[in-house]
Amino acid sequence: MEFESIPGVGAKTADALAELDDPETALQQGDVLTLMDAPGVSEGRAAAIARGAIRKRHDDPGGLLATEQARDLYESVLALLQERAVTTYAEKRLETLYPATTQSRIEEVRASVEAALKREPTPELREALANVAPLESPSGLRVRERCLATTDAERYAAAREAIPELSAEVVDDGHDIEELARSYATVIVLDETFAGSDFTGDVRVLPDALESPGDVVPERLLAFFAENRERLLAAARVHEESGLEPPLDLDALTDGLARVDEDGTIVGDEELERLTTAVDDLDAAVGTAESVANDHLRAAIKERDVTIEGQDFLSLVEQGARVDSLLSRELDDEFDAALEKARNYLTESLALTDHESELADHVFSGEPTFPVSRRDDAVSRLNTELTSARDRRSAELKADLADDLAALKTPAEELVRNALELDVELAIAAFARDFDCTMPEFVGDATGAEGDDDADATPGFEIEGGRSPILDVEFAAVEPVDYSVDGVTLLSGVNSGGKTSLLDLVGLIVIAAQMGLPVPAERVQLSRFTELHYYAKSQGTLDAGAFESTLRDFGDLVAGADGRLVLVDELESITEPGASAKIIAGILEALDRQGATAVFVSHLAREIRDAAGVDVAVDGIEAVGLVDGELKVDRSPVKDHLARSTPELIVEKLADDADDADFYDSLLEKF
Incomplete structure (x- = not known):
């Protein structure tokens, strides 16, 4: 695989990925944990690389989030997921979920989500997850009682690179080796020419030592387990609490960890403890x-x-x-x-x-x-004897324990990986339960592309019992909303009636659905859109330059609106109302010709409809009336209905309450 063909991967990152044992498999699987092992690649960067690799694998051009407001909605969905993750890894791993535009990617995520929704995020399980983290490779390990010896300068350089934990020495002859044996408990000679020589002390001639450094430095493996003790034990507890099938014998892992201390020292052996105490x-x-x-x-x-x-x-x-x-x-x-x-x-x-x-x-x-x-000479001899005996005993026990743990290393890594991935699943499950989510049903590509499932279905969306999780109220207090749209539609309604919140809900549901996630509603059907253009309400009338720039944006939009969902909130505020109605009418005409799906929130729905050269649907969020000065609103839009405005409701109330209502009746007739 050409690493630089992955979106977001440059030459430097490609070189780092090349140092992994099997980078292509990691990229194919979106394996964040393995990608993190590449030099200089953080959790966040690994997630971005994985996301790019996923897009490449699915031939997904991306680009659903076509505006800043759409991207903000995605960030809101992602934040709701990440808030429910326990581990930092899961937070970053969730970033590989993005709103896809290809059916294959959406279906891939949906398959994993279906399994995640069966998980139960219990307090005990979350507590166990709190101590799980990606495994670390120990650094700076030094073993001072052993050394390597060779007469060859090139082999010396290779020894320093392959086994940096041990000192390496260049020797001329057997006499030099004898001298080293007086200073080190064990001398490992790398030259076969010394095989069969008789040396005083523990001198081992191992020409193949550099090919199996783990045999020469069992401390390397022991340091791995010692460094990651708490992570491994926590991952084991996660498997026990969740009912996950562990990839190894948890008792064997626990027993092995109990035999090595935090600093890699062997514990639990009486003879080693005796010798250590004696020294x-x-x-x-x-x-x-x-x-x-x-x-x-x-x-x-x-x-x-x-x-x-x-x-x-x-x-x-x-x-x-x-x-x-x-x-x-x-x-x-x-x-x-x-x-x-x-x-x-x-x-x-x-x-x-x-x-x-x-x-x-x-x-x-x-x-x-x-x-x-x-x-003093006798004390020195005794000390040398005890120290040598201690080091030999320690080396033997380390070698034995390393042999026992060697078979557990790969499954131990899988044990932690499973626990971390479980946290991802639990976050999705918690999201679905906290917001009463359901899996949406896709009814075709909004472009009607040939070969797509339900390609002939009318582009649009249908939401039943939708509730927004990003409102500034408790989710339980959010009123459910029903709404469906196909084609271009104007949404009318009173101020504070929930029009903007409804646009947010529609955008959020589309984004979550195309991420492959469950959505906060009782039932949802929707098309698979190529782009989401969401334009928030303008903060005021634009000057000439900004107004021109905004029109250019909409000109680009309608030039290629096929398969897009367009959500616009009160575009009329950018300029004078009369001009706004004509401009919005023209935009809707162009979007209609493209077969786009669009919802425009506007207080000028009547004027826009009258100005449009095509039939434009008008839906309305209707206010039932005024109760104690507060609007009572039915948050679900009424189809094909021009909702009354707030001023009209107030005039109507005054007409009903006044003794002489002629004035108010005349005003009411103007609406």
């Missing part, structure tokens, strides 16, 4: 053992009377003996006992094995002295 506590334990020995000698000296004959004293002094030597004959047994206590304490406090205890015995040995002091 950490060695210096303190040696210091305490010294105190044990010296306390014993100090007490022994205090309790005994030491007598030295004069001749013995003179002989010892002549030999240059120290006071310790003068006392040694008297305290030999106590000194041995003190050293034994020190050794026992060191062995017991660090839980040393027999072999380790033999090394520990050398920490306190030699000629009698007071105070007793450690032998």
Whole structure:
């Protein structure tokens, strides 16, 4: 696939996509999660790329949202969906839903939505989703007890790139390798020429190590699971709460995660814990053992009377003996006992094995002295032994755990993917339930294109029990509206009667339907439109330049209006009423010739109808009357009815209430 042929993808993004393992499959499936793995591609950017790839796959030119007001309505629908998502991923994934103009894309989404509507967004499920997020690849991992060694400069460079977690060293011969083995617990030699050589320490000749870095650095896989522990556990809980079939054994995953700490350290192994504690506590334990020995000698000296004959004293002094030597004959047994206590304490406090205890015995040995002091060389040897044993044990356990977890990595990724996609479905389900939605029925392409389902159906829409979710009132308080239109229609009605809200509802339903979503109504039939042109009410009379620009926009519109839905709110406000009526009449004539579907809200419906050279339908939102100064309105338009205006209703009320109604009756006759 030519990545730059995807709408919105340039050369830099195409290069980033090329670094993915299977970018074509990800693009074909609109797989936002995989696209996010491309360098520099954020969640939002991945959603935009996926949307472009979907359009290309369905050969969808897009463009339904032809005006700013139409785009605002789409943003409103999208916001209502995103508000019901728990995860940031789902919010971005929902952005791949766009109002399509091709039947194949609409049907594709409708199929997935049908499944989503069966979901139940329970509080427990939403709580579990709160901790689910796309998995992260650990960065900056360093393993310091192992290194790579090679005599070849090119292999050295390859080693640094393939296994950056380990130090890599260039060596000349076996002697250099021996030196490295004194500094590292394990040395991995990459040159086959050293196979069969006898080295001191843990030296492994692995010429193929760069081809399977996971075997050399099991910490890489462990860090993945450790880094994503909470996400994985949350995704497992989502599967349990929702009844989704997990792609792996959840108990095996939980057990594996329990064996590795947040920083990738193996936990739960008694021998590793013993060795780790021994290394950490060695210096303190040696210091305490010294105190044990010296306390014993100090007490022994205090309790005994030491007598030295004069001749013995003179002989010892002549030999240059120290006071310790003068006392040694008297305290030999106590000194041995003190050293034994020190050794026992060191062995017991660090839980040393027999072999380790033999090394520990050398920490306190030699000629009698007071105070007793450690032998630093022996402490160093013991520390080296314990550290090496700890690192070997840790490496073995990491390798074993990595072997167990390796088979779980791919299904674990699927586990999280399923949970995140479920959040998308739950958002759609919540949207449908919160706004009493139903799936709309498409009755053909508004262009009547050959080969389209119901291509001969009259272009338009029919809404029963529609309620707008974007009004500034509680949705439960919104009055349901019935309305249907085919061809071009004028919508009349009193001020604040709901004409603008009705246009919003029509536009919103068309957009949601062509996104493949359920719509807020009891029943909807509609054509599939190529473009939605929605023009909001002007804020006042336009100057000459702006008026000319607006007319140019409508000139472009009527030049190619086939398959379009046009919604216009009080266009007459752009200029003088007399001129406005003639202009709107001309626009409606052109749209009628094109076979377009259009609804124009206007207070000049009578004048426009009279000025038009074709029959223009006029519908009206009728006010029942005035109650306590407030309009009582039937929000559903009456077909083929010119609704009375607010002034007419007020005059009628005055005529009914006045004792002398001649004046008001004469005014009423003017309407």
